Amino acid sequence: MASLLQIPNDESVLLRITHSNLKNFSSDLHFSLQMSVESAKEKLWKKCGTSVDSMSLELYDDAGAKVCDLNDNLRPLGFYSPHDGYRLHIIDLDPSSVTSGGWLEDTSLVEKYSISEEAYDKLDDTFRKFKERVASQNPSILEKKIPDNYMEDLCANIKVGDRCEIEPGGRRGVVKFVGRAETVAPGFWVGIQYDEPLGKHDGIVKGKRYFDCPPLHGALLRPDKVKVGDYAEHDPFEEDEI
Template sequence: MAATMLSRQDIDALKAYVSAPGNFGQNQAESTVRLHVTHSNLKAEFIELRLDLHMTVDAVKYKLSSHCGTPATDMLLQLRNNNGTLISILTDSQRKLGFYSPQDGWALHIVDTNPNSLSARGWLEDTSKVQKYTMTDAEYRARDNTYWKYKEQKLKEDPEWTAEKELCMRRGIDYVAPKQREAVEDEDFMSAEAASMRVGERCEVDPGSKRGVIRFVGKCDGLPKGHWVGVQFDEPVGKNDGSVKGKRYFTCPEGYGSLLRPDKVKAGDYPEVDEFKFSDEDEI
């Protein structure tokens, strides 16, 4: 069978359709609503979704099941407003989501009715329940082709070697060593920047344009003076689970949390990045 070739006009039309409101783009159509999703067995508000008001409750459940691990048949959905007040229970699986009149920013709370669910008893969030493979320093150093041996060799060649310096060299750009960070003595350091942020707001973090949700705003014992912002990232690009030096400031899965200075965080309408959105350089 001969392959069908798309014309340039067809490709442009397809891109326009994919990026249009209500498809895979970031724009919001009139028939969609932005809802936070919470779960009876999971501590964190783990996602914000755009849902079509024409979807049936059953279809919404199946969509949610791919995000939380609870089968649609084990779900009871509750619609709650911005204050957490229960508005309605979505018991009729064939009714459209729009029948319940949800509003942007409200929450869909998933009640997992299965006592033996995978999400029960903290198995999806508490990493201490998972048996981990451990290796002694001696065992690691005895291995070949490890980062430790690579770093050791590089430092022999250049005592001032760093991973950042290596990346600059590979990219063909000049490396500028970071300045020595001055100690902060002001207890109210960056208080003005922190005052504009609220727990629960979506945000973007630089460098890297990493997106997530603000989970903490305030001062941190054991860290340099001033204000800090705790962020739960959408992806595992963080450094902790919301606790630092033995003190917990918020709760999220391990590797999803970080504490940053407020000037690194921008609060606003930063929905999760849509992996299916085409860029102008995409070809088919």
């Protein structure tokens, strides 16, 4: 079946990779937005050892908030709207995986590896080099700061009490907060209470309460990810029908 989202062939994204079993594992990898989620998993398998069939992927934004699960292997990666600097988290579902038990990270068995700043600067495929290339193309970009009214215009039609759906991912809930969130980042944010426990908190973000909701039902998102409308709650029985 043809993809619902057409991604230009030359577009790519640089993501930070982390792993559920390998706590010290972290890597910056380039991915084509055109490649399928399954192809991305194959690329990750070669890096971390988790098999494609045992791999589940989660996408987090640059503020640490979960964006979505990449649960459709046939979708292009670009369908989930990753951006440079986002984090792709690998969950290894195989209890007998080579990554389980922590033995791959037993530092008593191997000499600890470290790299000097000089050696790191000589590497090509790093996030530091990526930022340097961006800065060389547009020297003023690093001087730009997120303005206090960032995405304020997108909040014009979003109000507390609205039903909403999150894109991508299709999670539904109700708007509980619209405004600035100083403890997170400049600009405007939308607080969501999900219908199901798919969130990260109860409305408290980095020590400040922005709204009230049950534990693990809350999320704080940029307004461009929030679509308001007459969205009913998901009926769990509908998913079981054929």
